[in-house]
Amino acid sequence: MENRVALISGASGGIGASIAQLLTQRGWSLSLGARDPDSLAQRFPDAHVVRHDATACDEADWVDAARARFGRIDAVICSAGIMVPEDVVEIEDETLDRMWEINVKSPRRLARAAWGDLVACGQGRVILLVSLSGKRVRSAASSSYGVTKHAALALSHGLRRKGWEDGVRATAVCPGRVRTNMTRGVTGIAPEDMTQPENVADMVGLALDMPNNASVAEMTVNCDAEDQY
Numbered sequence: 340m341e342n343r344v345a346l347i348s349g350a351s352g353g354i355g356a357s358i359a360q361l362l363t364q365r366g367w368s369l370s371l372g373a374r375d376p377d378s379l380a381q382r383f384p385d386a387h388v389v390r391h392d393a394t395a396c397d398e399a400d401w402v403d404a405a406r407a408r409f410g411r412i413d414a415v416i417c418s419a420g421i422m423v424p425e426d427v428v429e430i431e432d433e434t435l436d437r438m439w440e441i442n443v444k445s446p447r448r449l450a451r452a453a454w455g456d457l458v459a460c461g462q463g464r465v466i467l468l469v470s471l472s473g474k475r476v477r478s479a480a481s482s483s484y485g486v487t488k489h490a491a492l493a494l495s496h497g498l499r500r501k502g503w504e505d506g507v508r509a510t511a512v513c514p515g516r517v518r519t520n521m522t523r524g525v526t527g528i529a530p531e532d533m534t535q536p537e538n539v540a541d542m543v544g545l546a547l548d549m550p551n552n553a554s555v556a557e558m559t560v561n562c563d564a565e566d567q568y
C-alpha cells in the first residue's frame with residue numbers, strides 16, 4: 340500500500356479537492372487534472388498537475404504524462420462533473436451531449452487509458468463520483484442529469500466486471516446533496532446541514548484501502564431521509 344499513485348479529475352474544487360487533500364495527507368502521489376492547472380499547483384505543490392478538459396478528449400495524454408512522472412498508476416478517481424438542471428423534454432441535445440461527455444464519456448476514457456497500469460499493480464482502483472441521481476429519478480427537474488448519472492453507475496459496474504479477474508475494483512460513490520459549488524443554489528436546506536465534501540472524501544479513502552476480497556461496489560450517503568432507489 341506504499342507509494343500509491345492516483346489520478347483525480349475535478350480536483351479544483353468541491354469533492355475532488357477534498358479527496359486530493361485526504362490522499363495527500365495519507366501519502367499518496369497525485370496527478371491532478373484541471374482546466375486551470377495553475378490554481379491547483381498552488382494548492383497542491385507536491386502534486387503532478389495536468390491541464391485536462393473533459394470535453395477535449397485529452398485523457399490519454401494525461402495518463403501518459405502521469406505514467407512518465409511516476410511509473411505506475413494505482414487508482415483513477417473521477418470527480419469532474421456538471422449538473423444542468425433541465426428535464427428530459429426541455430433539454431437541448433447540445434446541452435445533454437455536454438453533460439454526457441463530462442459525466443460519462445470522459446471517466447470511461449480515463450479508466451480506459453489507465454487500464455493497463457491498474458491491471459499491472461494487481462489492486463487497481465477506479466472510483467466514480469456518481470450520485471443518488473444515478474439510482475432513482477426523484478422529479479422531472481434534473482432528470483437529464485439523472486440520465487447521465489444512471490449511465491455513470493452502469494459504467495462503474497461495467498468496469499468492476501471487466502477488472503475483477505485482474506484485481507481492479509470499481510466503486511460508485513452516490514451522495515445526495517453535498518456542500519459544494521454544485522449545490523450553491525439549493526434552497527430548503529442550510530449548507531452546513533448537507534453532507535460535507537470531507538465526508539465523501541473519507542468514503543473514497545475507505546474504498547481505496549479495502550482489499551481485493553472486500554470490494555465495495557456502491558456507497559450511498561445522505562443528509563436527509565431521501566429515497567435510495
Ligand SMILES: NC(=O)c1ccc[n+]([C@@H]2O[C@H](COP(=O)([O-])OP(=O)(O)OC[C@H]3O[C@@H](n4cnc5c(N)ncnc54)[C@H](OP(=O)(O)O)[C@@H]3O)[C@@H](O)[C@H]2O)c1
Pocket residue numbers: 348349350351352353354355373374375391392393394417418419420421422441468469470471513514515516517518519520521522
Ligand atoms: N454536490 C453534490 O451535491 C453532488 C451530489 C452527488 C454527486 N455529485 C458529483 O460529485 C462530483 C463532484 O461534484 P462537486 O459537488 O464537487 O461539484 P463542483 O464543486 O462543481 O466541482 C466540479 C468539478 O468538475 C470540474 N469540471 C467541470 N467541467 C469540467 C470539464 N469540462 N473538464 C474538466 N473538469 C470539469 C470542475 O472544474 P472547474 O473548476 O474547471 O470548473 C470542478 O473541479 C460530480 O461528478 C457531481 O456530479 C455531487
